[in-house]
Amino acid sequence: MRSNPKTPALLIGVTWIVSVFxxxxxxxxxxxxxxxxxxxxxxxxxxxxxxxxxxxVYGSTVTWSLLLGLLCVVGNLVIGVPCAYAxxxxxxxxxxxFEELLTLPVAVPGLATALALILxxxxxxxxxxxxxxxxxxxxxxxxxxxxxTVSSAFQRNDLIAMEEAARTLGASFTQRFLGVLVPAVLPxxxxxxxxxxxxxxxxxxxxxxxxxxxTRTLPVGLADSYASMRIEIGSAYTLVFxxxxxxxxxxxxxxxxxxxxxxGT
Amino acid sequence: MELEPAPARTRIQIKNCAxxxxxGTLGLEATxxxxxxxxxxxxxxxxGCGKTTLLRIIAGLETPDEGSRIxxxxxxxxxxxxxxxxxxxxxxxxxxxxxxxxxxxxxxxxKIRGAADAERARVVGDLVDLxxxxxxxxxxxxxxSGGQRQRVALARAVAVRPKVLxxxxxxxxxxxxxxxxxxxxxxxxxxxxHITAVYVTHDQQEALxxxxxxAVMHAGRIVQVGNGEALYRAPSHPFVATFLGRVNRIExxxxxxxxxxxxxxxxxxxxxxxxxxxxxxLVRPEDIEVGSYTxxxxxxxxxxxxxxxxxxxxxxxxxxxxxxRADVGRDHAARLxxxxxxxxxxxxxxxxxxxx
Numbered sequence: 280m281r282s283n284p285k286t287p288a289l290l291i292g293v294t295w296i297v298s299v300f301x302x303x304x305x306x307x308x309x310x311x312x313x314x315x316x317x318x319x320x321x322x323x324x325x326x327x328x329x330x331x332x333x334x335x336v337y338g339s340t341v342t343w344s345l346l347l348g349l350l351c352v353v354g355n356l357v358i359g360v361p362c363a364y365a366x367x368x369x370x371x372x373x374x375x376x377f378e379e380l381l382t383l384p385v386a387v388p389g390l391a392t393a394l395a396l397i398l399x400x401x402x403x404x405x406x407x408x409x410x411x412x413x414x415x416x417x418x419x420x421x422x423x424x425x426x427x428t429v430s431s432a433f434q435r436n437d438l439i440a441m442e443e444a445a446r447t448l449g450a451s452f453t454q455r456f457l458g459v460l461v462p463a464v465l466p467x468x469x470x471x472x473x474x475x476x477x478x479x480x481x482x483x484x485x486x487x488x489x490x491x492x493x494t495r496t497l498p499v500g501l502a503d504s505y506a507s508m509r510i511e512i513g514s515a516y517t518l519v520f521x522x523x524x525x526x527x528x529x530x531x532x533x534x535x536x537x538x539x540x541x542x543g544t
Numbered sequence: 545m546e547l548e549p550a551p552a553r554t555r556i557q558i559k560n561c562a563x564x565x566x567x568g569t570l571g572l573e574a575t576x577x578x579x580x581x582x583x584x585x586x587x588x589x590x591x592g593c594g595k596t597t598l599l600r601i602i603a604g605l606e607t608p609d610e611g612s613r614i615x616x617x618x619x620x621x622x623x624x625x626x627x628x629x630x631x632x633x634x635x636x637x638x639x640x641x642x643x644x645x646x647x648x649x650x651x652x653x654x655k656i657r658g659a660a661d662a663e664r665a666r667v668v669g670d671l672v673d674l675x676x677x678x679x680x681x682x683x684x685x686x687x688x689s690g691g692q693r694q695r696v697a698l699a700r701a702v703a704v705r706p707k708v709l710x711x712x713x714x715x716x717x718x719x720x721x722x723x724x725x726x727x728x729x730x731x732x733x734x735x736x737x738h739i740t741a742v743y744v745t746h747d748q749q750e751a752l753x754x755x756x757x758x759a760v761m762h763a764g765r766i767v768q769v770g771n772g773e774a775l776y777r778a779p780s781h782p783f784v785a786t787f788l789g790r791v792n793r794i795e796x797x798x799x800x801x802x803x804x805x806x807x808x809x810x811x812x813x814x815x816x817x818x819x820x821x822x823x824x825x826l827v828r829p830e831d832i833e834v835g836s837y838t839x840x841x842x843x844x845x846x847x848x849x850x851x852x853x854x855x856x857x858x859x860x861x862x863x864x865x866x867x868x869r870a871d872v873g874r875d876h877a878a879r880l881x882x883x884x885x886x887x888x889x890x891x892x893x894x895x896x897x898x899x900x
Contacts, residue, residue: 440639443605444697446626447633448653448704462643 312515329515333504337516340500341523343410344480347496351417351479352472358418359425360461360468366426367433378430382423389485392419396489408491416489417479424478425471432467433460469535476531480524497524553581554617554707554740556602561612563597571597572608573765584734584741586755589787591746594764596712599744603710604629616707632701632739634711638693640685646696647672647681653704671699674733690718691726698730702737709734709741715750727753748788752776760784778894782826785894791826792868793896806893809842809862809886816890824896831892832870834858834884841885844868849880862886 312330315323362381366374384392396416401407432438441463445455461468483498490499497520505513556579563572572594579585587595600606602614604626614622621629632653640649647668648655654664672678675695685693694714701709714730715723731754734741745751751758752772759769760783767781772788779785794806804820806813819825837843847867848859856876860868870886878884 437637437639440635440637441641443626444633444635444639444700445641445652446605447603447629447631447710448656448700449627449630450652450656451627454656459641463641465643 308514308517309521310514311511312513312518314511317510317514329509329511330518333512333515333519336512337495337497337500337504337519340495340497341519343495344497344524345527347410347414347417348476348479350414351421352476354414354418355421355425355472355475356468359422359471360429361456362422363426363429364433364456364460367430378426381426384419385423389416389420389482390488392416393485393488408493410494413486413489413494413496416485417482420482420485421475421478424474425468428471428474429464429467432464438463466539469538473528473531473535477528480528552617553738555579555581555615556708556740556742557613557615558598558602559613559615561598561601561614562609563594563601563606564609570764572601574612575766577759577766577769579740579742580756581740582738583757584731584743584755586743586745586751586758587761588745588748588751588758589761593761595744595746595761598761599710599712599742602708602742603631603633630704630707632704632706632709634694634697634701634709634714636713636716638685638690638697638717640693640696640700642685645682645684646677646688649685649696650699650703652700657704667703668699671703674736675699689722691722694718694726698733702739706739709737709739711741711743713744713746715745715747723750730754752788760787762787780895781898782894782896785826785828790829790869791894792829792832793824793826793866794868795824795866796822806888808868808888809844809860811840811842811887813842813888813890815893819893819895822895822897826894826896827888827892828894829857829869829871830855831888832860832868833887833889834860834870834872834876834878835887837883837885841887844884844886846878846880846882846884849878860884860886 310321311317313325313327314321315326366378393416396412396419397407400412400415406412438460441459442455445459450458480496481498482496483502486496486499487502490496495503501513501516501520504516556577558575558577558579560574560576561572562570562574564570575598577585577598587598589595597606601608601612604621604624608614608622612622613620616629641652644652650671651664651668654667659667668681672681675698677692677695677699680688680692685696688696694717697714715727718726727750734754743751743755745754755772757769757771758775759766760775760781761767762781762783768775768779768784775784776788779788785791794808796806800807801821801823804815804817806815806825815825834844835841842862844860844862846858847861850857851874854874855871856874856878858870858872858876858878860870862868868886872878
């Protein structure tokens with residue numbers, strides 16, 4: 280689309296105001312993490328000491344969040360993709376009911392899901408106190424996203440014919456599932472994985488209920504720092520989030536695009 | 545290039561195969577059919593006639609009703625799953641594997657069977673030659689035209705040396721021009737492959753061009769089996785007559801029925817004895833002779849004339865009959881409004897209801 284050389288001044292003005300309104304908090308928050316004293320302002324001088332302090336106190340939450348996101352993706356691949364296939368091929372009413380049930384954690388507040396998990400499995404002390412407990416919570420929350428995305432790909436008519444073609448050529452279930460079907464729905468799997476990773480890394484409300492002082496993710500640490508630390512540290516923490524998570528997300532998205540392009544359907 | 549023929553060509557025997565769907569509808573009545581070794585048999589019929597169901601039963605993709613039996617040669621394959629039947633199948637919409645190259649698609653079945661790389665490369669190379677896809681081995685299906693894709697599909701299906709080759713409307717997704725050229729090519733390839741083949745189609749031209757024999761299907765059952773020419777010339781069932789070409793229907797009154805005669809444009813024709821119990825008779829447009837009106841010819845007036853390039857289609861009013869459709873050569877003298885003479889060779893008359 281060509282830009283109109285005579286864009287009305289009013290439109291430009293409104294666009295600027297909205298942009299500044301949206302970007303100012305980000306800029307200010309980043310700046311707050313870099314000044315010596317927020318109440319004094321930029322006159323107090325710039326520093327990296329808050330950033331270093333965040334990395335010192337909360338550094339592990341970054342690693343754990345990324346690791347949890349990754350494990351969540353792996354878990355979704357192992358459980359979600361076969362589940363998506365089963366749901367796509369099943370005609371039974373039970374399967375439709377199960378699909379609805381699977382989507383519930385998206386609608387139900389995370390706090391309620393977390394409470395249910397604690398009530399049921401809270402007495403298993405080692406499990407309750409490990410990151411596995413949070414991983415389970417994240418899986419419950421993210422599974423529907425993977426399953427729905429991949430299941431609708433499996434339901435396509437060309438996939439059904441492709442599976443029949445593989446069967447006529449003698450392929451066993453494992454051979455055709457891994458060799459034909461999964462590669463054929465790879466773009467959907469990649470899209471699902473990206474969504475799952477993003478949701479897991481940013482998930483707060485369920486994680487907040489499930490975490491222990493020793494099992495904290497980045498968003499939970501963020502909340503903790505806002506509540507109990509200097510405002511400069513909280514802001515520096517936001518900066519860490521932006522610096523670490525965003526490049527990872529962009530990188531993953533680029534890989535996803537590359538796979539899709541290479542896939543060439 | 546001649547492919548080495550499969551060790552022994554397989555006879556397909558379909559015995560009493562029926563299919564009732566879960567909701568109780570009968571998809572296929574009990575059907576018995578034999579396909580000779582090395583023969584190409586077409587299952588021909590309109591959509592919903594059960595031809596695809598029968599093909600899928602032969603393939604093992606549908607389970608037939610209790611009591612049905614399918615034999616490939618001496619082997620009863622009724623209980624064998626599709627993976628173990630040793631068939632090759634070509635699908636309407638190609639069903640190629642999109643993420644694999646042409647060569648990988650063709651070699652897939654061999655890879656599944658654990659064939660050595662060198663052997664696989666050799667067979668794939670031979671087949672690429674056969675289906676004339678040289679130079680496209682490393683392309684993805686998405687980069688090929690429809691005709692090329694269907695050739696890959698055929699090569700993939702025959703690469704494993706199937707006992708039986710099944711083709712489910714393989715040309716339907718192609719445009720008319722391409723369809724015709726690929727049709728002839730396919731007919732030739734099937735002859736060279738010498739594999740017993742069952743070819744499902746709703747296009748009678750395609751069936752006539754490709755198959756050795758046709759089984760015409762209607763409403764879940766096979767109504768007549770035979771070679772194309774015999775079915776076209778002497779259909780035993782009116783559905784076969786109408787489906788394999790166009791027909792005129794000429795009604796008879798009780799007296800004509802009793803006399804076994806036919807009234808056409810004030811002239812009374814004697815009909816073959818076999819059609820004595822028919823209330824009406826069928827005749828193809830090209831079997832109505834149109835000449836000048838003299839003795840021995842019926843009287844008719846040309847009410848419509850369409851020039852169709854290779855022939856001229858006339859609509860004739862022959863008095864008491866509904867308008868007759870006649871096909872004549874493109875240089876025929878008859879013009880709109882002309883009075884012409886018509887006659888029919890009695891052997892060209894066909895029955896309008898099933899003869900017993």
